[in-house]
Amino acid sequence: MEPTAETLARWAHDYAPSAADLDLAQRSLLDTIAVTLAARQDDLVALSAGLPDAARWAAVGHVLDFDDLHLESTTHISVVCVPATLAVGGDARAYLAGAGMMARLGVALGWSHYAGGWHATCTAGAPAAAVSASVALGLSAERIATAIALSVPAAGGVQRAFGSAGKSLQVGFAADAGVRAARLAAAGATADPTALDAWLRLVGGDPDRIDVTGPAVPGGLAIKIFPCCYALQRPISALREHLPADVVASGITAIEVSTPEGAVQPLIHHRPRTGLQGKFSLEYAIAAALLDPHPGFGSFTDLAVTRPEAQRLLQLVAVTETPGGDGLLSGRIDITLTLSGGARYSVSQRLPPGSPGRPPSDQDLRAKIADCGPDVPALLTGLDWARAATLLADHLPGQRSGLT
Template identity: 35%
Template sequence: MSPRPAPALPHGLTRELVAHALALAHGDALPANVARDVFRIGRHSLLDWFAVACAAWQEPPVQILLAEIQEEGATPCATLLDGSRGSAVQAALVNGTASHVLDFDDAHLQSRVHPSVPLWPAILAQAESGQRSGKCSGREALAAFAAGVEFQSRVASLMGEDHYRLGWHNTATLGALGATVAVAALLRLDTERTAHAVAVACTQAGGMRALFGTMGKPLHAGQAAAVGLRAARLAARGFTAVPDILEREQGFASLYAGKWEPDRVWHDASVPRVHGIVYKYHASCYGTQAPIEACLQLRQDHAFSSDEIRTVEITVEAQYLDVCCIANPSTPSEAKFSVAHMAALALLGRSTVDAGSFTTALDDPALAALRRRIVVRAEAAMPRANARAEVTLAHGGTYASHSDASRAKTDLARQEVRIASKARSLLTPVLGSDRAEALIGTVLACDALDDVTACFSPCLAPV
């Protein structure tokens, strides 16, 4: 058993974190210019979420879940992305799982949480299914998203690196807590009732990194959305638990981490954590993004062919060795967690987005041969989401490139262009050009909507 860590957690921490997040949701905590950027980032994440979820709808994990909930039956009150309907919890589960299947969704490196996949499915299911009078506006939904990101990210700061090191998947565990607070914000729950809702979610939170590279990982996201949604809705009906679950003896922090870092919780308390969200432009684990970019830069800067490559050495943060370092992937899911596979795609000039790069490419002799010449090593000083790629050629020449994928973009206009382009490439094959453009336009202007669930319309029927 791990010794009790020090310093002790402050009494009232759960309530304090809840109150901070709810203040952000209810618009009392931000200057107008800060709120403008928070809403814009929220729109970017919502569009990114729709794109990656729609593109994955026919994938086996989604279809298996659909078959299961169809057999369960339920009151149809919330929309799934294929136009069918189910209960609010079913919609959160399936839509959430779909959005993490491609592993192409956004990330928050500071918390190690993929923020959108537990939050948006829960927010949209609640917005559509009610449990309060009136419609949910786009601004309310965006504010709830910011509150959810805030809560899950600051709890991540409390848990430090130890939570992830022990084998927990932060998107599953902390994402469930963020989804709880986001839905509680929509339900206008007060601090005390929301704190009880967080405890209800904590007692159900789970998800292990041992399942990375399998269907279990995207299920984590859907389950987190469903757990958070149900926890907040139960609290709204009067369900109680404890209001101090984070800090109490044998509570969440003491059970889910061996070390605590309470001093980090309020670091930059005036800066909303949504500013830390980063987006993927390669359809694989975020730990592979910097290696891909470094390899692409090498290919662009130096005129060598793949046949000339003798060895490739890729250096990453140490923890990525047991996150995304599958040397010889045999399934599409494993390929997304293989630095060697993704680096080989980049060096060969292959797409890092197309489905074929994760299916038929697995049996490509040229790709397999290059993968075998790639060595991935760790360096203690390498910052998170950074990588160095060094190529040694048969004639003895050596080229190196470094990439930093850790920094969120500050040019939100440029970011919007890139996310819209990514969404277009994913949505057009599924929806057609007209409906894809309608969805992009609707989501990027959703803060003006009286009813945020209007965002579903372009997904479901021709415009």
């Protein structure tokens, strides 16, 4: 049987993008650059200044947790594959090759891999970044397979990093590892392509799940409307869309939540004290949705999370996790609020806005880009892949990789 790395490398080398694929690539480029520019003032910019381009751009692009997600693989595809592509001068086709690799490898890893505590964006991300960079460098299918194998030692990352700088940094490490592997393959380094199959089995994946048919990114990508973990998009939107406007947060005395356990897998902070922890807290997301007209960047700061009323509300939240669920949008979420006078209000939600089943409108996308900074809409006008790399180099200066 052909090694999985060779199957995926040949697919990536030969794939001819459709018009729909190219549309997805352009939307992903705009979304990723917008959320990266939105983080220009974050502390991580200085922390990551000494890292190579792909690592720095991916880490900063992920720190606000506003980047897209592939639901079937539970991976943040674009924040890995866009920086890896741009770092070596690639274009939409290189991005799509890596994105397709990441989607398929993430599916092969399976929900059990993610539920076991792995950060699939990193585990699937390093080989995917290797593919994007390899295609951008014009490598043969054989050399792409070698790059994939060379990236395997860096294919790691865990969910315990969620709520700290470690989460976005490990995404940066994955992107950079892929670029490094591609450059080594281009220089003639050797590696056994069966390493990918061996690694897949070690971390609970199944190579037989690999399917190279269909569009570049099967299932498409979910776009976030709120700058926090994707598992919070549904509870926030449930309250914003379905709760009567006259319900006042100060009158709430109890909050009951019912959700499939799989849908809250990454929400590990139940009593958050920082903005980063708040991005992975179901309890705080509910508080923010009740207190803020639009839970945006200002809702996920240290100051916002520690507001006395937010802390009071999050301590009222009682969560019942129903067994099962194999994804962040499994089943539905039900939220019931009890007010001081005894009145009760219940809301439910299956699909949040921005999900493939409820795709964002052009107006939604324009509003998101505008939220990322007053200068961002103008900066992104007419954006192409070459100018995107220049934008990131100009706005996120740091140590150049030296490998151009």
